[in-house]
Amino acid sequence: MQIDFLGMQAFLCIVEQGGFLPAATHLNLSQTAVSHRLRKLEDSLGMKLLTRTTRAITLTDAGRALLPRVRKAMQELELSYDTVRQHAGSAPHWLVFGCLPTLAATQLSPALLRFATQHPDISVRVLDDSIGEIAEHVHNGTAAFGVSLASSNRFGLDMDVFAEEPFVLACPPRHRLARAREVDWERLRGEPLIRISLPAGNAATIDDALGDRRLQFRWAYEAQHTSIALDFVANGLGLTVVPALSATRAPGVVTRPLAGPSVARHLAVVTRHGAVLAPAAQAMRDLLVAEIRDRLAAVHERRA
Template sequence: MQIDFLGMQAFLAIAEQGGFQQAAAHLNLSQTAVSHRIRKLEDSLGVTLLARTTRDVTLTDAGRALLPRVRAAMREFELSYDTLRQHSRNAPQWLAFGCLPTLASHRVAPALRRFGQMHPEIAVRVFDNSIQEIAELVQAGTADFGISVAAPNRHGLNVEQFAQEPFVLVCPAGHRLARLRSVRWDQLSDEVLVRISLPAGNSATIDDALGERRLRLRWLYEAQHTALALNFVREGLGLTVVPCLSVTETEGLAIRPLHEPAVTRKLAVLMRRGATLSGPAQALRELVVEELRAGLPASGA
């Protein structure tokens, strides 16, 4: 049901001010406009609210029944409006950006800590979404910028590459490959592997880089997210391959570089074309990019 707010406002003004002329002056409207609002309200309700004579206006039984409810509703609305207005004055300033979960998991928090020291009055919202979702958020202006991978996009965004992130092997700390400084892909041919089928397209990146050699690998398990794949590795189900910024060495896990071939993905900042970041937003962008670069091996920058 559609609520006729303007009609109720006019009805209350007439009842409280004593007539159409007084209500029109109170609302800064013409008498014609007030009359139109009342007719529309009465038509929508199917009842007559006001009895009009040449000398005065009185409430009908329906009008008297409606008046206290309209008065209470209007007072409640005014209170809510004032509350929201006060909130808008006192609420913190917000910045928002998008970041792939595999990038945000370990490197974003230090950047936010540094940003908070610089701008303690600004709140930050992080959209840890997929490539497609981040692009849509940036295009819509919901996110000031996005940290994603450099890929063709149908949104016409500016894509500024800032680093290449290598993929690494994750294995149990006691595994034979953990004793090596780096691992060749052909050394994985006898190992059980856990594939991560992410919306970011990491599996496709690996397959494209390996070519026909991918057919010699034993991907016996598949997970949708990195955290689950790493849990599989801890439980001894197999080994996995992930972008290096998505994992840190923890108890029970070892991380080793992969080569022959080295597989990488390009990291980029996404922005709307023609958009200009505010000073704080630009500072936040620089801090996040700096933290991500710091987490890469020297050859990955």
């Protein structure tokens, strides 16, 4: 059953204001609009609520029976509205954004600490998901922006490429390659390698760089998440190739630059097409981008 709230509001206002004209003024409507709302309510009920003469407005028996119920219902609605509005005013403001897990695990905390100093009243929700999921979050408006990879997406999102992150070889500290200044892919022939598949996206990047040569290597294990592959390395199961920043804090693992070919991924901030970020979201975006760029600069310095 549909409830005609606008009709009940007009009915109550006509009675309490003493006529159609003062009710229209109170509701900021035309007198015709108020009359139409009342007539629509009466039609839905199948009975007259008011009798109107040139001098006065009189309640019918049905109108007198309905009036106290309508008045109570409107009072409860107003109370509920005020309660929700007060809650909205006191509830924490949330900033939601997406970030690749390989970046979220190592780069977020310093940026979040700075953000908390600048915006202490804003709570933050991080959606550490895959490339496709981040794009969907941004497209749906669930996330203000996403820190992801520069890649095509079906949503037509805007993409701001801000850094290139090299892939590195991750190996145990006592492995023979751990002392090499740089490791050529040819030196990995015969080594047990750990492949990182979807949803990380690392495998596709490596496959594109190697082409058919990828078939010449011994992929002994496969994991879906970079953290699992790094744990395999720390426990001596093999070697893996990961984005440089993802291994900066991995225990029991050292990294070495790769060559022949070098492999890299392009990091980008994705937003809805034409969207302008709110000031807090823009601040978070800038802090995170700056943190990632600083960390990558340190990586490049170590390689030089």
